[in-house]
Amino acid sequence: MRRADRLFQLVQIIRGRRLTTAAFLAQRLEVSERTIYRDVADLQAQGVPLEGEAGVGYRLGAGFDLPPLLFSAEEAMALVASVRLAQPWLDPALARAAELALGRVMSVLPSSTRAAAQALPLFAPPVASASLSPAQQQGLQQWREATQARLRVSLHYRDAEAQSSQRCVRPLGCFYWGGRWTLAAWCELRQDFRSFRLDRLVAVEVQALPQGRFADEPGRTLADYLRSRAPAEVVAQWQQSS
Known part of the structure; x- marks a missing residue:
């Protein structure tokens, strides 16, 4: 993984959690904790408002945002698979929200990535013995x-x-x-x-x-x-x- 990609993912992980330890980040990004400490220090030096400290955890300061996400073809297919597998087991409101969210993500992807994800040959139709009444x-x-x-x-x-x-x-x-x-x-x-x-x-x-x-x-x-x-x-x- 390129370092730029790792830094981007590091910020995304921290942004999605209340508090994130260096140990958790190291495990997710498959690097050492020392590398995480160095990456966090570099991001802070570049103006990214990462709050916290080693041994406690990190969080992202209010008001900071990143450009719109870009997904690889594999990541887009994973989203499609997740929604298709989950919908038969979700309550109606969440099932509809999942479909709408997926459509919103698909709409901003490059056409080739979107087409590959939507053509994923993986389906989870309702099964009478398993689906919720x-x-x-x-x-x-x-x-x-x-x-x-x-x-x-x-x-x-x-x-x-x-x-x-x-x-x-x-x-x-x-x-x-x-x-x-x-x-x-x-x-x-x-x-x-x-x-x-x-x-x-x-x-x-x-x-x-x-x-x-x-x-x-x-x-x-x-x-x-x-x-x-x-x-x-x-x-x-x-x-x-x-």
């Missing part, structure tokens, strides 16, 4: 939106033994396990973390503002859930996206 799609969307808005959710749930229960929960995240969605939450009935299978939800009702709003509390957050319940690879994915 309309009710499940709606439930997933309600859960995702409640998670983002920090709103409690009232559930009617049926477990593996077909026992029904009513719960009030704080939604924390949506997890896809390659065959089903599970919804992670802090259960106010059990006073503990619980995971609910999307296909076992009978009804979902998002509580209204202001009573439905909840604030993060120590021991009841997504980070706490991941540390105590999630597989290591899920924790790693969450850390990379934070």
Whole structure:
């Protein structure tokens, strides 16, 4: 990789995260941490507002932007593949947003790159035994939106033994396990973390503002859930996206 390309990618990675360590950058860019320190110092000397320090992490100062992104043919094909594979498993709003976002990216690519990406012979049509039903799609969307808005959710749930229960929960995240969605939450009935299978939800009702709003509390957050319940690879994915 040319150094200019590495510097560009370094800024892009930092721009997309709240705080990025030199160790993470070194792993992503396949260089040493010493090289990262040198690259950051050079970028700072050129006026790029990188804030932070070695051993703590870096972030990009407000108001800084880069020219529009250019994608290689392989990167454009990866975007097309990602959207095609994901759409059957997303809720309707996210599926539409993914298609619109992909179209926006495709529209600014050179015609040859765009044509190669759109001709990618990789498809993921809906499968009756695997795709979400309309009710499940709606439930997933309600859960995702409640998670983002920090709103409690009232559930009617049926477990593996077909026992029904009513719960009030704080939604924390949506997890896809390659065959089903599970919804992670802090259960106010059990006073503990619980995971609910999307296909076992009978009804979902998002509580209204202001009573439905909840604030993060120590021991009841997504980070706490991941540390105590999630597989290591899920924790790693969450850390990379934070």
